Amino acid sequence: MSCWSAARLNKKTITVNTLTVMLVLAAFFQLIPLPVYAADVKITSISSTSGKVEDPITLTGTINTTNGEYMILFGNLTVASGFASGNIVTCTFSVPPLPRGNYTIMLRDVNASIDSEPLTFQIETNYIVKVEKPQPPYQFQEGTTTINITVNVTGGIGETTYTANVTVRTPANETFWKLTYVNTTNIGMGNTSLRYPEDFGVNAHTNYTGIYTVYFNGTLASDMFFIGLTDRTEYHRGDTVRIKAVGYSSLNGENVTITVKLGAETIARFNHTVLGDIVEANWAVPNNASIGNYSLSIIPTPATKKVDDAQVFAVPGFEVRIVSQSLAYEAVSNVTIKVHDFEAGKTYNIVSGVGGVASIRLEKGAHKFTAYFKKVRVGEVSVNITGELMLNLTCQITNLKITVENEQNPEVKIPFVSLNLTATYTTELDGVRIENEIDVTQTDIEGSARFVLPILNATYRLTASRYGRTFFNGTIPELKPEAWNNVKISCPVKSLTVNVTDANNSPIPGALVEIQDVMGGLYDAKFTNSNGQVSFNCVFGIYNIKVSSRNAILNQTTTEIFDEKTVTVRCLLYNLPIYVRVVDYFGQPISNVNVTLERGGVQLGFKLTNANGLASFIEIGGTLTIKVYLAGQSQPELSVTYSVMEARSEANPIEVKLSRYVALAGILVETAWFATIILIVAAIAIFTALEVARRRFK
Structure with missing residues (x-):
């Protein structure tokens, strides 16, 4: 192989390899979606740039990778992570437990490995003092010997000691203090615990009723607790109120008077003997106690006590939610409910609102709930209250469905019937009165109407009418205690006879007569008999009433049918004589042309014109199409639409002009050719006349 051939082969190989690599890379990039870089990585807003440990911080920002993963870095800690919505990042995190100082916050685009510009956040030292209190409704009582107090420091200097001056101020403005120390860890957090009164000196006490305030180094932090005479702040009927007061050593062996009041009314007053330093007594909440805030006091007050022993506690009752519902379990609003408390001998009024719900707080014991709708008693139930309760109060309220049927055929329902329902009932709330209430509606397309929430304890009179004419006026049967009461009434049927005649009062047999209720829905259609009657x-x-024949409407009218009735419908368009004359350009009759009548594209008949150019028909009038066909034509020479509303006789025919033609000796000549012949003849005549004149004078 020559060098030139080898080089040529080498170039081909390189080209093939290059194309192969490009195709592989193209396929790879199609299969592996790459991140979309559409925005800068940055923090756009932060709710605060300083705060204390565990404070919530909200941050928003953007990253480059659409729907990509992000991280929030607080110093070296990751405090939040997730995925962006598009390119937008929104998140909330808590300030991490770190020593006080300045830290950087950055937003990281994890997919792109890009961090935002850092923001500076300052962690501030937080001083906390907290009293461990009893779970409500329990409370501390006078003479309590151990109340736990915790002192905390967060965001402080790491591994250092804080001096804490914890001071307790009594209701008499006395102060007792304790100096303690808080050692922080390497993350600036530390705490210590104290017990009041034992850690606060021999004179510290809980002998006064009222609020005690705890301070951490003056005003750095504070909390409070309450010392009472009773073991709880709330009680219910039959509960025992445990009373304890201390600091009565000067009255040892003597009687003190304990008084319980509700407002200005004294509920209980009794004497109790002081034993040593303590007054300790029990009082049972009466079974007829009313809901409210009660005051308790002890007199006389020893001279050593700087605060009177008096306290308020509550008898709050239980929340009771009453749902008023009909017999169909539908919520009923605007129901007045009288709640009678048998133990207290009191009655309360409440009204159901949205969803039929009414709420009230009631104490333990037997109660009767009486429901009134439109001031008529519709329901009653007795319940023994022992705690919170959801009560369904079923009322004697139903639903009424009125259906209007055809008197002769109950399967046919009558729509658009006006219904007037008058309810008469006797009220029992706020005095006895007879009331009348009117509700008006009409039947729907299915012949039914619904009256919602009628009460059972009433009489109902129904008036039914169509087009202002009453056909039913009577009392409907007594409603039953059911979800739905269905009442059916009949609409009377009247006979209608329709006589269909033509212009000469002759009956028209086989005509289609259609009747349609003006309001719609009711429809019937029949053909007239040989006497033109239906x-x-x-x-x-x-x-x-619409009369038609052979798809042509002959006449329409409207009639009232409230009694037996006969209606005559004259159809002046029926079987009219219709003459059509076909003429040429000059109005001369054209014979032997085909004239066709059509209605709505349907051919009615055809005739050839006579010597007078006339074609005669007996047809139903109205809008007709007249088509004229010349001999040998499949398409009409002329088509016109004409409204025929009266007889067109031989003396008064419909004239159709074929302007393209002139009749010459029974032969049709196109007008243009006729004009040409006339011009030629005229030209010949003029030429002949001129030639004769020339020769005569030569």
Whole structure:
């Protein structure tokens, strides 16, 4: 092989290899989607640039990779991660537990390995003091010996000691303090615990009722706790109120008076003997106790006590939600519910709102719920309340469906019937009165109407009418305690006889007579008999009557049918004599041409014109198409549309002019040819006259 051939082969090989590599790379890039770089990696906003450990921070930003993964770096810690929405990043994170100082926050596009410009965030030292309190409704009582207090430092200097002056201020403005120390870890966090009153000196106490405030180094942080006379802040009927007061050593062996009041009313007052330093007594909440805030006091107050022993506690009751519903389990709003508390002898009024729900707080014991709708009692139920409750109160309220049927054929339902329903009932709420209420509607296309939420304890009178004419006026049967009460009434049927005649009052047999209720829905159609007569049984109403024959409308009219009725419909267009005269350009009759009548594209008949150019028909009038065909033509020479509303006799025919033709001795000549012949003849005549004149004078 020559060098030239080898070089040539080598070039071919290189070319093939290059194309192969390009195809492989193209396929690779089609199969492996690459990140889309559409935006800068940056933090666009941050809710705060300083804060304390565990504060929530909201950050927004953008990354290059569409829907790509991101990370939020707080110093060297990852505090949030996820995937962008498009190129937008929005996230919330908490300030991590780190010593106080300045830190950088960066947004990282993980796919592109690109970080945003850093933002500076300052962690501030947070001082916290917290009192461990009983779970509500329990509370501390006078004489409590151990109340745990925790002191915390976060975001402090790492591995250092903070001095904490913890001070407790009593309701009498006395202060007791304790100096303690908080050692922080390498992340700037530390805590210590104290117990009040034992860690705060021999004089510290819990002898006063009221709020005690705890301070950390003055105003750096604070918390509070309450010391009461009772073991709880809330009670229910039958519960025992445990009362304890201390600091009564000066009255040892003597009686003190404990008083419980609801507003200005004294509920209980009793004496109790002081034993040593303590007043400790129990009082049972009465079974008829009303809901409210009660005040409790002890007198006399020893001279050593700087705060009177008085406290408020609550008898809050339980939340009771009453759902008023009909017999169809539908929510009913605007139901007045009288709630009678048998134990307290009190009655409360509430009204159901959206969703039929009414809420009230009730205490333990027997209660009766009486429901009134439109001031008529519709339901009652008695319940013993022991806790929170959801109560379904079923009311004697139903739904009423009125269906109007054809008197002769109940399968046929009558639409668009006006219904007037009058309810008469006796109210029992706020006085006894007889009330009338009117509800108006009409039947739908299926012949039914629905009256929603009628009460059972009422009488109902129904009036039904069509086109303002009443056909039913009576009392409907007593409603039953069911979800739906269905009542059917009949609409009367009246006989309608239609006589169809022509212009000469002669009957038209085989005519199609259609009747349609003006409001729609009801329809019937029949053909007249040999006497031109047809009969219908029509539901009470007003009807459109349409008479047609051979697809042509002969006449239309409207009639009221509220009694037996006979209607005569004269059809002046029926079997009219129709003469058509075909003439040429000069109005001369053209004989032996085919004249065809059509209606709506349907041929009615055809005739040849006579010597007078006339073709006669007996047809139904209206809009007709007249087509004229010349001998040997498959397409009409002329087609015109004409409205025939009266007889067209031989003396008054419809004239159709074929302007393209002139009749010469029974032969049709096109007008253009005729004009040419005339011109030629005229030219010959003129030439002859001139030639004769020339020879005469020669």
